Amino acid sequence: MQLEQQLQEKLETRDILLMTHIVLGYPSFEVNREVIRQMVNEGVDCIEMQIPFSEPMADGPVILKANQDSLAAGTTVEECFSFGAEMVQKHTIPFLFMTYYNIIFKYGEEAFFKRAAECGIRGFIVPDLPPEMGKTFLELADRYDIAPILIFAPTSTDDRMKQLSGYGRGFIYCVARRGVTGKKSDFDHDFDSYLARCRTATELPLAVGFGIQSKEDIDALKGKADMAVIGSRTIKLVATEGADAVGPFIAGLR
């Protein structure tokens, strides 16, 4: 089933979906495995797994450190693929890869798509690949039926959003504010009008990320967005309180 269709079906029974973010190999694949198990048990709808990169330009301190620590521990792209395949086998929710373009480019674009498709990965989020630079990437996404997740930002004009939406599949990732991952967002009036602009620009489900940390944040998104993205918050939680803290935290979100 198409990623978008699967999310739309879930939306028939839930007022908002949850996507979580983990950095592969941080603090270890073993901990990743346990964290994902708890997330799935508590009803997370979709998980983006970040393949670490040495230059994570769009990430804030928490995810930046996670990238560095994972690489320092020796994480390879190949390990990320096999772990991804294992998760897809074990759980029924859709899994996506998030990474920076160099990881895909260096592996060989087509080889990367082929391998990810074999693993059952459903979508790619690549924050440093605007569609202007991604001609072959978008063609391959189509051929291998892996959803290219396009990103909207508060600085995107209405025309730009429409243009991006034309390239996107699965859902649109709406960056809640200017800045990097992991900083607290203010959900003020401007934010509501931004989400309204996003809604007008695309038929695809809207996921909102960057700074979502609590049940209040998620409640505030209901009726305005389709999916809330929890990123740095759970990564920090695992680092400070361990994997076992994740289940209760997720359970408390809806």
Add this chain to the structure above:
Amino acid sequence: MDTNGFFGNWGGAYIPEVLHQTFQELKEEYARCRKDPEFWQEYLTLMSTYSCRPTPLTHAENLSRHFGGADIYIKREDLNHTGAHKANNVMGQGLLVKRMGKKRVIAETGAGQHGMATATMAAKFGLDCTIYMGEEDVLRQRPNVFWMEKMGATVVPVTDGSQTLKDAINEAFRDWVTNVDDTHYVFGTACGPAPFPEMVSWFQSIIGIEAAEQIVKYHGKMPRRVYACVGGGSNAMGVFKRFLDEDDVELVGVEAGGHGADSGAHAIRLSSPDATPGVAQGYKTMFLQDNDGQMKQTHSVAAGLDYVGVSPILSDLWEQKKVRFESATDDEVMAALDLTMKLEGIIPALESSHAFAGAFKEVGKLSKEDAIIINQSGRGDKDIFTIAHAFEDPSWKKFIIDRGKEYSSN
């Protein structure tokens, strides 16, 4: 540059969506400036009244005699205000910032010269200024940090990754995506997303335009070769650009050989097989990276050359064989610096000393009828701590120990 910012296979603009709009505005303003002859005139006036342009072309008679080959001429970017070619780019972007009406500038810096120039420009134009600098470079280039702070800039030491230039660039981008509305990122070299590689090269092209005129005046004809050190590649692009269409002029870029091409501890992107095509920091070029695409640690005695990537324009010129690339090791660089000080009374920066070292290896084999130009991209006195340390200078060491004692007893 094509419409997507590529030079042949290299370049582009791999930027997060949040920066899309600001890049559109930057591209439009840059295009307007390129078309406006008054802009370049304003730039020339600024550079000749606030800085020392045109910078001299010095005939290095003693070095020429020492090697017994071609006549050696040195393009003196060290005599530019703030002591390096960096000011050419920064003052140009400063004029652009004024046109765009932004109130704050940020910059990355390796050797500290670009940070220094940006802090100077911000002081002159009344802009807020934040400089990102790898923690390792803060320690290597302490005098520049001191002056940046004195001119009112905030210097942020970057403790991520290898704590050098590439990490400072990442951190500057993180600032920019957060403060995009009122902030311009004064990119310091001919790298990064389009239009930076071309725009920075344009401002720097003043070096080669002057040098071509000067060499014809002094030597009667074009030089046989032009040498420049290559970190990101802005001083090289600056001096090379004017000579690209001169068929008889060979252009030589000298990269940082560090502990040697086979040591793994170097920053040689184009003249060794160690680098491969990649995309990072917003552009596509030859990067020193592993098979998974993770950037490697680089090494050079010169902070300004200690970088994993290289200008996409230079990658294109390398591929087209229009520029030849060589490297010089840390030891060769120290020897070249020593010789230049002793014979000419000139102190090139450690970065620039790579161009000298590269030229010294070859100049003796050229005809006495010919001339070469070495681009001295900057002054060496900023490197006093590193150079004194490398020479193990006993009286300097004693001075530091005594001064340390004096401070700790207060």
